[in-house]
Amino acid sequence: MKVNSFFYCLGQGFAGIKRNKVFFLASVATIAACVFMVGLLMSVILNVNYVIKEAQDSVCITVFFEPEVTETDIADMNKRINEWEEVSRVEYTSPEEAWETFKEEYFKDNPELAEGFANDNPLATSASFTIYLTEISYQQKVVERLESMTGIRQVNKSEITASALSDFGKIAGGASLAIIIVLLAVSIFLISNTITTGITVRAEEIRVMKYVGATDFFVKSPFVFEGVIIGLIGAIIPLVVLFFVYRSAINYVVEQLQTFSSAFAMLPLKTVFVLLIPVSLILGAGIGLIGSSIATNKYIKV
Amino acid sequence: MIRLEKVTKTYGDNHTHALDHVSLNIQKGEFVFIVGDSGAGKSTLFKLLIKELQPSSGEIYVNGKRVTRLRRRKIPMLRRDIGVVFQDFRLLKDRNVYQNIAFAQRVISVPASKIRKNVAEVLTLTGISEKYRSYPDQLSGGEQQRVALARALVNKPKILLADEPTGNLDPGNSKIIMDILEEVNRRGTTVVVVTHNHEIVRHMNKRVINLKNGIVVNDIGEGGLRA
Numbered sequence A: 001m002k003v004n005s006f007f008y009c010l011g012q013g014f015a016g017i018k019r020n021k022v023f024f025l026a027s028v029a030t031i032a033a034c035v036f037m038v039g040l041l042m043s044v045i046l047n048v049n050y051v052i053k054e055a056q057d058s059v060c061i062t063v064f065f066e067p068e069v070t071e072t073d074i075a076d077m078n079k080r081i082n083e084w085e086e087v088s089r090v091e092y093t094s095p096e097e098a099w100e101t102f103k104e105e106y107f108k109d110n111p112e113l114a115e116g117f118a119n120d121n122p123l124a125t126s127a128s129f130t131i132y133l134t135e136i137s138y139q140q141k142v143v144e145r146l147e148s149m150t151g152i153r154q155v156n157k158s159e160i161t162a163s164a165l166s167d168f169g170k171i172a173g174g175a176s177l178a179i180i181i182v183l184l185a186v187s188i189f190l191i192s193n194t195i196t197t198g199i200t201v202r203a204e205e206i207r208v209m210k211y212v213g214a215t216d217f218f219v220k221s222p223f224v225f226e227g228v229i230i231g232l233i234g235a236i237i238p239l240v241v242l243f244f245v246y247r248s249a250i251n252y253v254v255e256q257l258q259t260f261s262s263a264f265a266m267l268p269l270k271t272v273f274v275l276l277i278p279v280s281l282i283l284g285a286g287i288g289l290i291g292s293s294i295a296t297n298k299y300i301k302v
Numbered sequence B: 001m002i003r004l005e006k007v008t009k010t011y012g013d014n015h016t017h018a019l020d021h022v023s024l025n026i027q028k029g030e031f032v033f034i035v036g037d038s039g040a041g042k043s044t045l046f047k048l049l050i051k052e053l054q055p056s057s058g059e060i061y062v063n064g065k066r067v068t069r070l071r072r073r074k075i076p077m078l079r080r081d082i083g084v085v086f087q088d089f090r091l092l093k094d095r096n097v098y099q100n101i102a103f104a105q106r107v108i109s110v111p112a113s114k115i116r117k118n119v120a121e122v123l124t125l126t127g128i129s130e131k132y133r134s135y136p137d138q139l140s141g142g143e144q145q146r147v148a149l150a151r152a153l154v155n156k157p158k159i160l161l162a163d164e165p166t167g168n169l170d171p172g173n174s175k176i177i178m179d180i181l182e183e184v185n186r187r188g189t190t191v192v193v194v195t196h197n198h199e200i201v202r203h204m205n206k207r208v209i210n211l212k213n214g215i216v217v218n219d220i221g222e223g224g225l226r227a
Helices: A003-019 A021-058 A071-082 A095-106 A111-115 A136-147 A162-201 A203-211 A216-257 A269-299 B042-049 B072-080 B097-106 B112-126 B141-153 B171-186 B198-204
Strands: A060-065 A087-093 A128-133 A152-156 B002-011 B016-026 B031-035 B057-062 B082-085 B159-163 B190-195 B207-212 B215-221
Touching (some): A003 A021, A003 A162, A021 A162, A071 A087, A087 A095, A162 A216, A162 A269, A203 B072, A203 B097, A216 B072, B002 B042, B016 B042, B016 B057, B016 B215, B031 B198, B072 B082, B082 B141, B097 B112, B097 B141
Parallel strands (some): B031 B207, B159 B190
Antiparallel strands (some): A060 A128, A060 A152, B002 B016, B002 B057
16 A cells, blocks of 8 residues: 555544544443453453462471481482472471571560570470472472472471462453453444444445555455544554553552552552553554454455 | 456346357457446446446456456556546545546546646546636536546546446537547557437447347448447
């Protein structure tokens, strides 16, 4: 398509919108609702993943050994556990290190009380491994494997429930996905109707275009442009709304919730919107393109 | 320029023949009237030539193109060789005379500078230069048909098809239209006029193809009987 023809068709696309205001507004509103839901879902999923990732980094399993286990056995176990694909790293804490940490934590204010244990480490049997996982969901599997190993007295797992976070994500995702599919179908249907109305209004013009030898592409282009413009406007509106909603949510989390728990963390605005803007625009334009293509292919024939 | 070989077109389940084994040949630069009563098959013939319809059987050639086998994407190129004019003008009411004519060029991507020149030329040819800013509703029937003619001619077609171009016009305006068509033909364009206005046909003294119930009943040339 030549440059002047491109701008002509684009201009005709805008002219079509002007002629067809009510349908235009209905289409924009539906696409906006659809893109808003997608944006909201994406923001939630991104943040749930972020929280899981953060939790994952802090979650670990602590393993204590039977009294008869020797240093050689421990070194051997360390080597074997390190080879498991679910394990990212293993840290060994000797009884001495355990006592030092304990002392610092509990006898900080009364160091003289700890002096009584100078030659008799009460944590002599508290050598341990701290095992970090590659993924939080592996926790149960690794715990079961550790418990089945000989020489292990006790396995302490992290109380943070990875599955709860994942389940929340899945439920939110499933419900939103259903709503998005319905809105997507309604959006495409409405855009298609808007374009069909435009085609009906301009039936005489289309007929003349065909008689003078305009190509199929040229006849259809203004309507496709119209659909894409509607789609893009329908995508920009929820992006602006989401921007303010997300910003308020971040402020709320920082000011209110993080005082209770550091688990309430949110991804920065920029990180989310770098992904959200292209996805929303492509989605809006895609809905417009599909809706208008359905209408033009059905009602415009050379 | 136009050749039909045993062209048949049937409609509906009862296979009503709109055209029945029609064969005819129109040479480059000819001026031909196609006459006949309603239902004779004139409009069907018109639509077949611009490939708005596909024949049930037979072959059609227009300007060297085998229309019957033409691919869909090639149809616009066929139509750029054919200018069409209708009884009801089919002008765009929201555009003025200049815009209506320029529209035909714009939609086939002619550059703006050439559009201005070409539109001015056809406005002069059809004698409506002074009305170029008027809207269709501000024009008489004769003037509207001249605009329609200018629009059909602006792309410099090799063939001009006119379907009842004087059907809605008084004798004075009909004569103006026919004079323009004759001038267009004199400049080398093949002109085919579908009409049932016997007065004009007699007056013009051109080749006349007479259709009746989808059959060519006679084909009378300028100088005598042809077929």
